[in-house]
Amino acid sequence: MKAVLSLFTIALAFSIASCQKVINIDLNTKEPKVVIEGEVTDDTTVVQYIRITQSVNFSASNSFPAVSGAVVTIKDNMGDSFLMKEGNPGFYQNAALKGYPGRTYYLTVVAGGKTYTASSTMPAKVLLDSITVGTLGFGPGNNVIITPVFHDPMGRGNCYRFKLYDNTKVSSDLYVFDDQAVDGAVNNQPLFTSDKDMKFDKGDTAAVKMMCISQPVFDYFFSLSQNTGGPNESASPANPLTNINGATLGYFSAHTVEVKKVVIR
Helix, strand or coil: CCCCCCHHHHHHHHHHHCCCCCECCCCCCCCCCEEEEEEEECCCCCCCEEEEEECCCCCCCCCCCECCCCEEEEEECCCCEEEEEECCCCEEECCCCCCCCCCEEEEEEEECCEEEEEEEECCCCCCEEEEEEEECCCCCCCCEEEEEEEECCCCCCCEEEEEEEECCEECCCCEEEECCCCCCCECCCCECCCCCCCCCCCCCEEEEEEEEECHHHHHHHHHHHCCCCCCCCCCCCCECCCCCECCCEEEEEEEEEEEEEEECC
16 A cells, blocks of 8 residues: 555654554564454445454465454443344444444454454544546646545544545545644545556546544554555554554544535546
């Protein structure tokens, strides 16, 4: 994954790097680690799932062996409980699980004789008003830039993650914002892309998925960008700041989702 952050997030790196704790690990360890990637969203069009795999050496291919036979449950602070059943190997899901802003979700995974736990509170939804299309007057290659337009609520603490699409292709870039530079204002920070396959030709449909995420999840993706070649890359690779107890790799996120599309003209 190649990581690209917005311009204000690049500037933010200097302030965050001084206060975040990054734990160095041996990325070429022979002992595989359990990797848990879990999301609960307010998107009612998809089935919520938890993915469980095993890590591979840093120099190996990005083919991660599935972990089957785990016991996975998700509960919320309203007393609801959901047993996540394995479908495809390593994917655990429950069609009855729906996410709601303001609720806290608790994940428990029992795999390989070990128990992993995490919690995440879904933030209030910030509406994605629109997306705009612009161009850069300099630089090589495709100069189309896409900007998500939204009004950040007054009061610090809002965090966002974005995914960028060109027709059906999703960018390999990684975008995370917080509201340090945009608190209480309208966002005008574009999503620059370094993905050579994102052409945005005339007639293409560009789309942005906006996710309102919690601070621990922001910390995870921000620290992940330190290892993936982005402008905030760390000199010494380290594991991202997971919010899963008992694990060194992975994350659990309860977040809102909204998608806007625009045709390139």
